[in-house]
Amino acid sequence: MDRLSDAAVTEFIAVRRDIHRHPELAFNERRTAALVAAQLAAWGYEVSTGLGGTGVVGQLKRGHSDRSIGLRADMDALPIAEATGAAWTSCTHGVMHACGHDGHTAMLLAAAQHLAKGGRFDGTLNLIFQPAEEGGGGALKMMEDGLFERFPCDAIFAMHNMPGAPQGQLTFRSGPTMASSDYATVILQGKGGHGALPHLANDPLVAAASIVMALQTIVSRNVDPLQPAVVTVGALQAGEANNVVPDSARLEISLRALDPQVRRDMERRIKEVIRLQAESFGVRADIQWRPGYAVLVNDEQQTARALAVAQKHFPADQINPQGDRLTASEDFAFMLERVPGCYLFIGNGSDGEPGGCSVHNPAYDFNDLNIAPGAAYWVALVQDLLSTPQP
Ligand SMILES: [Zn+2]
Ligand SMILES: [Zn+2]
Secondary structure, eight states: OOOOOHHHHHHHHHHHHHHHHSOOOTTOOHHHHHHHHHHHHHTTOEEEEEETTTEEEEEEEESSOOOEEEEEEEOOOBSOOOOOOOTTOOSSTTOBOOSSHHHHHHHHHHHHHHHHHHOOOOEEEEEEEESOOSSSOHHHHHHHTTHHHHSOOSEEEEEEEEETSOTTOEEOOOEEEEOEEEEEEEEEEOBOEETTOGGGSBOHHHHHHHHHHHHHHIIIIISOTTSOEEEEEEEEEEOSOTTEEOSEEEEEEEEEESSHHHHHHHHHHHHHHHHHHHHHTTOEEEEEEEEOOOOEEEOHHHHHHHHHHHHHHSOGGGEESSOOOBSSOOTHHHHHHHSOEEEEEEEEEOTTSTTOSOTTSTTOOOOGGGHHHHHHHHHHHHHHHTOOOOO
């Protein structure tokens, strides 16, 4: 396997720490995007900027094949005050790279340099650096700006670090891997009145309480027991005084699913339950449905190819061929709805060891020991999937 030189590993650890020092929130990744664009251009990539706001694509063509591959990294940080105590601690108070996107960007840049200098491949390499993975849907914004029309890809891949898994372990999973996330705000409009004269009012509070209970039956009575799903009512607000029937009530609901059909069925059923329950209490329900990220589904064939590359170049004890499903969400799911591919994980460190702290925690830090294997995996994937013709 092509390994990075010690000098390159040192260089990209420094790049990772530089990005870590200067974290930027969703759609504000200007410094990071400029750094990425400048490096790619210096190595001979054709660079396009401004996709989805601050997204960058670097394209490198070799040989004559019309095959293509897309590798994606995310660049955004989180609104968290850092507490790592590291020498490369964030210079921006209240903002930090607590999900390792600094590391994802550095791993892909390290691979980019290596492939530009001596990569053996035949086809088109598209390196996608996206903004706003953390809730902003930067992947979708890049696609709305014509990402895959301008840079067609036969297959796409992305890698996320995973605290709690041994450092450098590569984890794959075929099929649904990460949950969808959807949100709803429900306003129940009733008719307020005196608490002593409830028969003259239409009480939205009682309707809300009934809806909260009825929603509990969706996972238990409507969803296949073998399918993971979550309906959470996280907020219920109604009324101020003990002798007043309020005018309205508000519910905040979130939904997670690991199967696109289950997700659709649950949305329909949630709306039905709310509407019919409200109607039975003489209350009007206004439902604002906000679709979040889709279910992330790894393509069977592309995942098998990505796993085969790992098995060819890495020791077996460094590979987990079928990891667990996760209830977290990820906007690479939208890219995978358009182009088949695989989202894989690289262990950031076991619990209690360096890198073991969970993402989105103020003490989290990307494990720099992953720069070398992460970049080496990207290089191997490109060279194997876009292999040069055999003489
Ligand atoms: Zn995150
Ligand atoms: Zn992340």
